[in-house]
Amino acid sequence: MELLYMKIAVDAMGGDYAPEETVLGAIDAVQTDDIEVVLVGDETRLRALLKEYGAAQQSRISIVHASEVIEMHEHPAQAIRKKKDASILVATRLVKEGRCDAVVAPGSTGAAVSAALLGLGRIKGIERPCIATPLPSKKGITVLLDSGANANSKPKHLLEGAIMGAHYAKYILGIADPLVGLLNIGEEASKGNDLCQRTYPLLEHLKTISFYGNVEGRDIPNGTVDVVVCDGFVGNVILKFGEGMALFIIKLVKDAIRHGGWLAKLGALAVYPALKSLKKRLDFTEYGGAPLLGVNGSFIICHGSSKAKAIKNAIRIASEFVEKDVVGHIRKSIEEEQVEQYNEQ
Amino acid sequence: MELLYMKIAVDAMGGDYAPEETVLGAIDAVQTDDIEVVLVGDETRLRALLKEYGAAQQSRISIVHASEVIEMHEHPAQAIRKKKDASILVATRLVKEGRCDAVVAPGSTGAAVSAALLGLGRIKGIERPCIATPLPSKKGITVLLDSGANANSKPKHLLEGAIMGAHYAKYILGIADPLVGLLNIGEEASKGNDLCQRTYPLLEHLKTISFYGNVEGRDIPNGTVDVVVCDGFVGNVILKFGEGMALFIIKLVKDAIRHGGWLAKLGALAVYPALKSLKKRLDFTEYGGAPLLGVNGSFIICHGSSKAKAIKNAIRIASEFVEKDVVGHIRKSIEEEQVEQYNEQ
Numbered sequence: 001m002e003l004l005y006m007k008i009a010v011d012a013m014g015g016d017y018a019p020e021e022t023v024l025g026a027i028d029a030v031q032t033d034d035i036e037v038v039l040v041g042d043e044t045r046l047r048a049l050l051k052e053y054g055a056a057q058q059s060r061i062s063i064v065h066a067s068e069v070i071e072m073h074e075h076p077a078q079a080i081r082k083k084k085d086a087s088i089l090v091a092t093r094l095v096k097e098g099r100c101d102a103v104v105a106p107g108s109t110g111a112a113v114s115a116a117l118l119g120l121g122r123i124k125g126i127e128r129p130c131i132a133t134p135l136p137s138k139k140g141i142t143v144l145l146d147s148g149a150n151a152n153s154k155p156k157h158l159l160e161g162a163i164m165g166a167h168y169a170k171y172i173l174g175i176a177d178p179l180v181g182l183l184n185i186g187e188e189a190s191k192g193n194d195l196c197q198r199t200y201p202l203l204e205h206l207k208t209i210s211f212y213g214n215v216e217g218r219d220i221p222n223g224t225v226d227v228v229v230c231d232g233f234v235g236n237v238i239l240k241f242g243e244g245m246a247l248f249i250i251k252l253v254k255d256a257i258r259h260g261g262w263l264a265k266l267g268a269l270a271v272y273p274a275l276k277s278l279k280k281r282l283d284f285t286e287y288g289g290a291p292l293l294g295v296n297g298s299f300i301i302c303h304g305s306s307k308a309k310a311i312k313n314a315i316r317i318a319s320e321f322v323e324k325d326v327v328g329h330i331r332k333s334i335e336e337e338q339v340e341q342y343n344e345q
Numbered sequence: 346m347e348l349l350y351m352k353i354a355v356d357a358m359g360g361d362y363a364p365e366e367t368v369l370g371a372i373d374a375v376q377t378d379d380i381e382v383v384l385v386g387d388e389t390r391l392r393a394l395l396k397e398y399g400a401a402q403q404s405r406i407s408i409v410h411a412s413e414v415i416e417m418h419e420h421p422a423q424a425i426r427k428k429k430d431a432s433i434l435v436a437t438r439l440v441k442e443g444r445c446d447a448v449v450a451p452g453s454t455g456a457a458v459s460a461a462l463l464g465l466g467r468i469k470g471i472e473r474p475c476i477a478t479p480l481p482s483k484k485g486i487t488v489l490l491d492s493g494a495n496a497n498s499k500p501k502h503l504l505e506g507a508i509m510g511a512h513y514a515k516y517i518l519g520i521a522d523p524l525v526g527l528l529n530i531g532e533e534a535s536k537g538n539d540l541c542q543r544t545y546p547l548l549e550h551l552k553t554i555s556f557y558g559n560v561e562g563r564d565i566p567n568g569t570v571d572v573v574v575c576d577g578f579v580g581n582v583i584l585k586f587g588e589g590m591a592l593f594i595i596k597l598v599k600d601a602i603r604h605g606g607w608l609a610k611l612g613a614l615a616v617y618p619a620l621k622s623l624k625k626r627l628d629f630t631e632y633g634g635a636p637l638l639g640v641n642g643s644f645i646i647c648h649g650s651s652k653a654k655a656i657k658n659a660i661r662i663a664s665e666f667v668e669k670d671v672v673g674h675i676r677k678s679i680e681e682e683q684v685e686q687y688n689e690q
Binding site: 256 | 567588626
């Protein structure tokens, strides 16, 4: 009798280090966890790589051919329309058709979002799926969403994000009753831009979610709340600013040590490993990718620069999404909260 | 014959550590630079403090009495209307009346902005004055604006910000031909939210300013451009997120050293001074405050938590603003660029 494992479709051709690193990540994943991986992409190349890495006989990795790839620089929506056999579209179709349980998508975020919307569609009641990114904080992890799926958000989109982010925090990060904050530039309900002022009362009326109120930029690293909701423009700027800041500060520390005299140089021997672990903690890809929430299926987006370890972590998160039925819980909560009443907001 | 020094009006009652630290900062400033300081606030208290700090005879510090103070927690616009004799209003009036050359305003940013708008008015052609904050970057300093004066910006407001930020970078930071970037979530002109898409063509047509194009969050610490323009909501979120991140990362480095074994502890002896200088570099107040650009006068806003050194630096920046006639240069450029043609945008 054949055991039935969960099947994760990986766009093996997506990202700066594909397909080598995606294949290595997949091999690592099936060796660690009880799952199957379907690599989607150029069959000849993928088969050769599996052989090269000694995994040609690995029964829990299979290949589904896709003849095209969407490159990082391409216009997402145009490329999705033009390249019908793109690996990201084929991978998404596998989930749509029930042949796989989840998608792992490294590479162009825009193409991934377009493929998911087109291939899986939105959960009933959701207008704008959004990307939830786990960021390191003093207390562990703060989930930031939307971190880049939508450039122009309306109050209802932030309401959807609040509900979806809370479920991600609950089921994937294991926080029993996640606190959700609205990113703003002041604490009082009356503060901020039009979007925030109109979103606040909507969040206040949520029945299934614990709304904390407004939070400010510093509350993200401070871990004041578990989930921070903002529009996709602000979220994406923060994400990229945070990455840049982390690298800049680590460089400053290294420079300070380098120019700090002989004692500092001696100290550096001890501090470098600490810096390395710090860099890892600040490396947003370490958490295994960011889920696209609000589509009809489990869909994990990875950084374009993902290497094997990030791919492996994303595959694990994808399987947890399926196991915990995050999509099902979101669907239920969206119905309970009757979010459709806010459609005009 | 009496020498005529530049006169800086300092709201001596503003901020968490007022009036002690504002008085100490003023004493330090007149001892270092050829300027006069007018302390505005509770005369009895200020006189007692000057005496206590051995500066009762300091001829280049004078006091102008103000009977009220606007506290950090007060609603700015309401407080400004109610407290006619607030120190920030009296200080601003001194500049309006030509009795002082510039204002240094620690304390509530909202109250400072309201006082400046009310007391000095806007430069002809400017709709929205904005706050320019110098941030540390790999290449020195990146100016971010608007960092919090306006919650809802229009394309024309960002255009104004681009022109004003460039003049700040040129005359105060000494960058001959500053590069100005538009903060966005992608590089192409077509990327981003509605505000960015409508602002880009306006910036492209600037004659007196070098427009680089779109930049992303990571370009702020990377120093890709000298001036980064964004709306006040995004700018303020970034500013506070950056402050929080810096403190968080320094904490992580310290923790890593603390738990890193005996060699790390030895190394810490050498690294702590480096960390301290790093913290200083990342301390946004060290740069001496953020100018409010676009009002009819030199107006420097300081962090509410400013101590003597930050006050002293702000006084110096204020005097440079006057000396270099930044307001005059902005006025001229706003006229040359005929920004009024964009009034509906």
